[in-house]
Amino acid sequence: TELRLSHQWSTGDVRHKVAQMVADDVAAAGVDLDIKIFPSQSLLKAREQYKPLSRGLLDMTVLPLSYAGGQQPAYNLTLMPGLVKNHDHAARMNESPFMEAIEGIMAEDDVIVLVHGYLAGGFAAKDKCITKPEDMPGLQTRAAGKAFEQMLAGAGASIASMASSEVYNAMQSGVLDAVNTSSSSFVSYRIYEQVSCYTPAGEYALWFMYQPLLMNKAKFESLTEDQQKALLAASEKAQAFYLEEAKKEDAASAEVFRENGVEIAEMTAADFDAWRALAKETSYKAFVEETPNGQQLLDLAFAVE
Amino acid sequence: MDPLLLGALVAVATILVLFSGISVAIGLLIVSAGFLLAFDGFRSLELMPEILFGKLDNFALLSIPMFIIMGASIASTRAGADLYEALERWLTRVPGGLVVSNLGACALFAAMSGSSPATCAAIGKMGIPEMRKRGYPDGVAAGSIAAGGTLGILIPPSVTMIVYGISTETSIGRLFLAGVIPGLMLMGLFMAWSLYSTWRSGNASVLSAGNYSWAEKFEILPRVLPFMLIILGVLYAMYGGIATPSETAAVGALLCLLIAVIIYRLWSPKLLWTVLRDSTRESVMILFIIAAAGVFSYMLSSLFITQAIAEWIGTLSVNRWILMAAINVFLLIAGFFLPPVAVILMAAPILLPIITTAGFDPIWFAVVLTINMEIGLISPPVGLNLYVINGIAPDISLKTILTGSLPFVACMFVAIVILCLFPELATWLPDVVMGEAR
Amino acid sequence: MAGHSTAAVAHAGSNPFLRVVAAISTVAGWCAAAMIVVAVVVTCQMIFVRLVLNASTVWQTETVIYLVIAATLVGLPYVQRLRGHVNVDLFPLSLAPRARFVLACITLSISILVMAMMLFYGTEFWYLAWSKGWTSDTVWGVRLWIPYLSIPVGFGLLLLQLAADLYAVLIGIDKPFGLEDK
Ligand code: NA
Numbered sequence: 001t002e003l004r005l006s007h008q009w010s011t012g013d014v015r016h017k018v019a020q021m022v023a024d025d026v027a028a029a030g031v032d033l034d035i036k037i038f039p040s041q042s043l044l045k046a047r048e049q050y051k052p053l054s055r056g057l058l059d060m061t062v063l064p065l066s067y068a069g070g071q072q073p074a075y076n077l078t079l080m081p082g083l084v085k086n087h088d089h090a091a092r093m094n095e096s097p098f099m100e101a102i103e104g105i106m107a108e109d110d111v112i113v114l115v116h117g118y119l120a121g122g123f124a125a126k127d128k129c130i131t132k133p134e135d136m137p138g139l140q141t142r143a144a145g146k147a148f149e150q151m152l153a154g155a156g157a158s159i160a161s162m163a164s165s166e167v168y169n170a171m172q173s174g175v176l177d178a179v180n181t182s183s184s185s186f187v188s189y190r191i192y193e194q195v196s197c198y199t200p201a202g203e204y205a206l207w208f209m210y211q212p213l214l215m216n217k218a219k220f221e222s223l224t225e226d227q228q229k230a231l232l233a234a235s236e237k238a239q240a241f242y243l244e245e246a247k248k249e250d251a252a253s254a255e256v257f258r259e260n261g262v263e264i265a266e267m268t269a270a271d272f273d274a275w276r277a278l279a280k281e282t283s284y285k286a287f288v289e290e291t292p293n294g295q296q297l298l299d300l301a302f303a304v305e
Numbered sequence: 306m307d308p309l310l311l312g313a314l315v316a317v318a319t320i321l322v323l324f325s326g327i328s329v330a331i332g333l334l335i336v337s338a339g340f341l342l343a344f345d346g347f348r349s350l351e352l353m354p355e356i357l358f359g360k361l362d363n364f365a366l367l368s369i370p371m372f373i374i375m376g377a378s379i380a381s382t383r384a385g386a387d388l389y390e391a392l393e394r395w396l397t398r399v400p401g402g403l404v405v406s407n408l409g410a411c412a413l414f415a416a417m418s419g420s421s422p423a424t425c426a427a428i429g430k431m432g433i434p435e436m437r438k439r440g441y442p443d444g445v446a447a448g449s450i451a452a453g454g455t456l457g458i459l460i461p462p463s464v465t466m467i468v469y470g471i472s473t474e475t476s477i478g479r480l481f482l483a484g485v486i487p488g489l490m491l492m493g494l495f496m497a498w499s500l501y502s503t504w505r506s507g508n509a510s511v512l513s514a515g516n517y518s519w520a521e522k523f524e525i526l527p528r529v530l531p532f533m534l535i536i537l538g539v540l541y542a543m544y545g546g547i548a549t550p551s552e553t554a555a556v557g558a559l560l561c562l563l564i565a566v567i568i569y570r571l572w573s574p575k576l577l578w579t580v581l582r583d584s585t586r587e588s589v590m591i592l593f594i595i596a597a598a599g600v601f602s603y604m605l606s607s608l609f610i611t612q613a614i615a616e617w618i619g620t621l622s623v624n625r626w627i628l629m630a631a632i633n634v635f636l637l638i639a640g641f642f643l644p645p646v647a648v649i650l651m652a653a654p655i656l657l658p659i660i661t662t663a664g665f666d667p668i669w670f671a672v673v674l675t676i677n678m679e680i681g682l683i684s685p686p687v688g689l690n691l692y693v694i695n696g697i698a699p700d701i702s703l704k705t706i707l708t709g710s711l712p713f714v715a716c717m718f719v720a721i722v723i724l725c726l727f728p729e730l731a732t733w734l735p736d737v738v739m740g741e742a743r
Numbered sequence: 744m745a746g747h748s749t750a751a752v753a754h755a756g757s758n759p760f761l762r763v764v765a766a767i768s769t770v771a772g773w774c775a776a777a778m779i780v781v782a783v784v785v786t787c788q789m790i791f792v793r794l795v796l797n798a799s800t801v802w803q804t805e806t807v808i809y810l811v812i813a814a815t816l817v818g819l820p821y822v823q824r825l826r827g828h829v830n831v832d833l834f835p836l837s838l839a840p841r842a843r844f845v846l847a848c849i850t851l852s853i854s855i856l857v858m859a860m861m862l863f864y865g866t867e868f869w870y871l872a873w874s875k876g877w878t879s880d881t882v883w884g885v886r887l888w889i890p891y892l893s894i895p896v897g898f899g900l901l902l903l904q905l906a907a908d909l910y911a912v913l914i915g916i917d918k919p920f921g922l923e924d925k
């Protein structure tokens with residue numbers, strides 16, 4: 001049996017490595033299961049993978065689940081400021097009733113999770129360090145994710161939307177003052193060449209994005225028991241790898257920025273609480289308003305210790 | 306079926322379908338649908354409209370209609386004539402002032418238009434009759450404008466560079482800058498050939514025609530001011546922190562429309578509609594090809610053809626320059642038959658990994674690729690510029706236009722060789738303006 | 744020789760069906776041109792808001808993208824009527840009039856078939872977005888059935904124009920491929 005996996009990342013990216021690991025292990029299991037990976041959006045564009053996946057026109061993908069927030073508003077909770085504190089907390093999220101609820105919603109779309117995983121990110125700015133909401137007023141900012149845009153706008157920043165590929169030039173020419181994205185994007189887009197200060201995900205971090213390896217449910221159920229077992233075993237192994245790599249990425253990105261002479265700032269506990277208070281008034285509020293059972297889901301997420 | 310064999314089958318089918326007179330975009334959709342149906346199952350057709358829509362779902366594509374409007378609005382005024390007349394009055398001492406100023410006007414106009422046919426039409430409308438009146442051979446008159454018009458996609462802004470930038474995720478601002486020096490170099494080569502061939506044809510006397518007083522020289526200057534305004538305005542917006550390159554296009558389009566209406570009094574709704582109609586026609590044509598080529602490349606990728614070809618070329622251990630020559634031949638042949646945008650969309654994703662693995666700079670390659678596409682614009686069977694010239698000067702036979710253009714094709718080959726020897730010609734300017742390549 | 748300027752605008756003659764279709768395609772063309780102009784203005788407004796007012800730009804990027812997509816799709820029938828879609832008529836030119844006629848009928852029929860398929864699945868996709876209430880994943884959260892509507896409308900109108908083109912060739916009002924006889 002052949003399965004097709006599409007994702008947007010380059011082959012050097014940890015998310016590709018996770019997919020590759022699963023593909024390799026499944027192949028090694030000798031259960032007549034062959035996963036063909038289409039990296040770098042070579043089959044489908046990043047935001048056009050979830051719909052085909054849920055309709056059974058694509059078998060597997062590695063995807064920031066919040067990309068599908070327009071189809072299932074509940075998914076916006078997987079990129080919500082201040083919800084996840086660090087990678088170990090993220091790992092506990094994955095095993096919680098909260099994630100069960102999210103997986104229940106995915107099941108409605110005929111989608112299941114094979115590998116859970118969160119990646120973190122931070123802030124970088126041209127002329128100053130961003131650690132707390134008071135740093136934001138007047139900055140033209142590109143944020144990754146709807147909930148972050150709402151929170152940063154609430155802090156007084158101006159939100160500019162553009163493709164991630166335009167960010168570097170926009171920073172260089174001064175169209176943008178600040179940017180918020182994942183640690184790996186900061187490095188791969190060489191943002192360190194254009195900023196003076198970087199606030200990576202550290203002891204406290206705001207930006208965590210859930211980016212699981214997903215599969216079409218009907219397709220999974222159509223596999224033989226042996227094939228399913230092999231797939232699940234490979235996924236479990238890949239998930240442990242994913243968590244370790246995710247932890248390494250933040251420190252590695254900070255190192256790259258430091259080497260390039262960029263100042264490294266840190267968020268304190270007080271900063272984190274200030275952001276969270278702001279998020280309550282902005283992102284959380286908007287989320288609860290537009291999502292059926294929004295408050296209940298939010299409570300579930302906060303219940304994770 | 307072996308993906309490479311399947312790839313060959315797709316190639317043959319595509320050529321047959323496209324030669325049948327079907328429009329390129331619909332032809333690509335037909336081939337895609339046929340192969341998806343045959344090798345990927347019935348349900349894969351379901352995705353086609355979604356993928357087509359998705360390919361267009363890109364802000365950078367906005368700049369294509371915008372840069373076309375820039376050219377079309379200015380082309381519909383007498384601005385093109387002003388431009389080349391000004392150049393001629395100032396270049397009167399230069400031998401062959403008229404053909405030199407026509408080519409210069411093409412280059413300047415190219416800096417305002419993203420498309421080649423528009424550049425060709427704008428300068429050719431006045432330039433060709435004027436050159437023939439003064440005794441330049443028909444071939445030189447038609448050929449120089451056909452070739453000069455191709456500068457439209459090399460000198461920024463450029464629709465093909467935008468498409469290349471989108472499909473390879475390279476910086477459009479950087480690509481634009483990379484085209485400047487090669488564009489000027491090509492213009493110089495064109496000028497050199499025009500002068501030489503006019504002199505050789507025994508019409509050397511026309512080379513020294515025209516004599517203008519200083520009063521006449523200065524009197525025309527205000528009339529080129531709007532051009533300078535537009536070019537400087539667009540450059541400032543693009544590199545001065547006002548807007549991203551794709552947004553700049555809108556500023557340029559608005560500026561050009563305003564200048565056309567206010568300075569050149571393009572008031573009548575009928576004339577304005579002509580501008581909009583022509584821009585809409587060309588934009589929709591290009592964007593539909595982009596969308597259809599997107600579906601086509603989905604089909605290639607889905608059937609694993611793209612990957613198999615890239616892998617196969619990777620296994621060939623050939624000298625990188627032989628590889629480059631082979632790629633050029635491939636692009637050239639593709640360019641003969643397909644419009645530039647279609648070639649870039651289908652070839653760039655396959656070629657780029659090969660290019661970078663072989664140690665070539667993707668920005669430099671964009672310039673080489675664009676010159677290849679320029680050759681296609683003035684060679685049969687789909688040489689858009691040839692037909693534009695044919696429309697402007699119907700009494701010059703296509704054969705004369707074609708033979709007149711051939712030497713300019715040779716100039717383009719020379720330019721490619723020079724670029725291979727001195728890649729800095731393309732990469733130096735972007736590095737200076739935007740910092741070292743990343 | 745081939746190219747897009749060798750052929751003239753599709754003839755409609757005095758045939759009422761052809762004239763109605765031509766009129767519809769022309770109106771579609773006006774809509775497309777208008778959408779492009781609006782996209783220009785909105786982009787300039789966005790730059791102004793960001794640069795001069797230093798404020799957030801929430802809806803402009805998406806609006807502009809969807810306008811340009813809609814302009815492209817809705818503009819298809821008009822460009823088809825103007826014969827503005829580039830083609831390579833290498834085979835038609837080398838054929839005798841009778842064979843050329845047959846080839847034109849075949850190519851137009853296949854085009855119609857594939858466009859009908861695009862129309863069908865495009866409508867289905869639009870219906871999914873509408874019935875499930877899909878929105879874009881941005882703060883603005885535009886309801887996606889609105890931009891997706893341009894898919895069935897664009898391909899539907901293109902289908903209509905292609906059908907008119909085939910009909911015109913069949914009843915002899917228009918020349919196959921718009922080519923004049925040699
Ligand atoms: Na240009």
Ligand code: NA
Pocket residue numbers: 640641642643680681682683684685686687688689
């Ligand atoms: Na050609």
